Amino acid sequence: MMENLPALIVIVPLMGAVLCPIICYFNRNIGKWLTTCAMTASLMMSIIQLKQIIKNGEIHYWFGNWKPPYGIEFALDSLNGVIVVLICIMGLISTIYSMPFFDGFSRFKTAGYYSILSLLVTGLLGMSSTGDVFNLYVFLEITSLSGYTLIAMGGDKGALSAFRYLLIGTIGASFYLLGVAFIYGETGTLNMADMAGLVGPVLGSGTTMVALVFFVVGFGIKMALFPLHGWQPAAYTNAHPGAAPVIAGIMGKVPAYAMLRFFYFVFNANKELVGDFMLVVGTMAAAGMIYGSVKALQQKDMRSMLAYSSIAQMGYIGIGIAMGDLYGLIGAVLHIIVHSFMKGGLFFCVGAIQYKYGVTRLGQLGQLQKKMPITAAVMVLCSLSMVGIPPLAGFFSKWDLAIGAATAGEYIYIAVLIVSSLLNAIYFFRLFEHIFMDPEPVREEIHPELKRELPWRMMIPISLCGVGVIVLGVCNVWFVNVLSSVIMGVTQ
DSSP, X not given: XXXXXXXXXXXXXXXXXXXXXXXXXXXXXXXXXXXXXXXXXXXXXHHHHHHHHHHHOOEEEEGGGOOTTTSOEEEEOHHXXXXXXXXXXXXXXXXXXXXXXXXXXXXXXXXXXXXXXXXXXXXXXXXXXXXXXXXXXXXXXXXXHHHHHHHHTTOHHHHHHHHHHHHHHHHHHHHHHHHHHHHHHHHSOOBHHHHHHHSGGGTTSHHXXXXXXXXXXXXXXXXXOTTSOTTHHHHHHHSOTTTHHHIIIIITHHHHHHHHHIIXXXXXXXXXXXXXXXXXXXXXXXXXXXXXHHHHHTOSBHHHHHHXXXXXXXXXXXXXXXXXXXXXXXXXHHHHHHHHHHHHHHHHHHHHHHHHHSOOBGGGOTTHHHHOHHHHHHHHHHHHHHHTOTTSHHHHHHHHHHHHHHHHTOHHHHHHHHXXXXXXXXHHHHHHIIIIISOOOOOOOSOTTOSSSOOXXXXXXXXXXXXXXXXXXXXXXXXXXXXXXXXXXHHX
């Protein structure tokens, strides 16, 4: 069984997605807990897999023992091994967190939601694990279709946002697929490792250049990199509150990881050529950091503020990828990890407020600490981490990015980092002002039976995100050591 872990980690949530509607038909509560058990099993296997990778090195899994390029391969190292664990964590806690939202709902709606959420996790796990560029497209589409549906389940506005995402996301996927077709024509293989060995002689060709342009646009749309972000603010704002944390926390980060994997593990044979494209990515990312932060300042709804903040935060990851040195890439990967907990935690908190009071506007949240002290505390922790206050996790990813920029001589990135962080501080302290200092408004609770805080199924995910931003900060050195060996191999 241990040798089949890479496949089982992806297959188990897929089986949960298939079985959940059947079980929910008879008992919707059992269906919800079946999904939870599948997510838990996948998480445990991913942790075991990461331990094996750290101890023994890379894992290569061939389906049916067919070796590439003839068979499908899952290729895992410490980099995507950590990403897989992260996806499983966010999938599990989102599954638990969503349960109160479906108390009293029909078994059909419950089955649909949990099945689609499991498919989303399946797609993300497959994208992170695959060593095949076409299968990355397949898993990308599974992820996208699941994301469209979960956004549409947020209501009428969610359905409109999902349709917009569908149109733009289809364009992004098409660009990626065209890029795959062009590079396949040049190398004759779809396996990433084989492609890396064959792409060197053709890197200067016009076909390869076009493929690289398509990859930048395709991944840029999927990760909502400025100015290709048009679908993102409305999608994050209007998604179902149970699914918003995993959509905002991790769905946009996996395409960022895929971009990193493509440009530095597949196309690293010519750093000068890659550098030209990364300069474009860095410019887009830096502009997005300022744009997203300024737009976040203008928002009066917490979900919209966090959505525009995500554009800025994706810029942090983008400049790390663009720098291409050891600290820059470590900072990018660390920010993928820590941002999942920071932004996921904030969306968990906002969803909890929406669940209890039915409001998310800043002027309607005064004296929140009196009614929801733990939720308010986690909001503060995650917000301070977003700003970059030590010793919280967000400080260390920004610190590595700053060191990478200084090492590479890209001082403009340091300036943008500082300006963006200052803007982050302004709009998050504005948030603190409203939720702590405003007078307590007269509002009717949607769930008056909740005298204090929330159901335990919501409090566990919220609390874990708060603990996560502390632990990731304190254990930062360990994470850097785990990631550095793989990243060092492509930066030397």
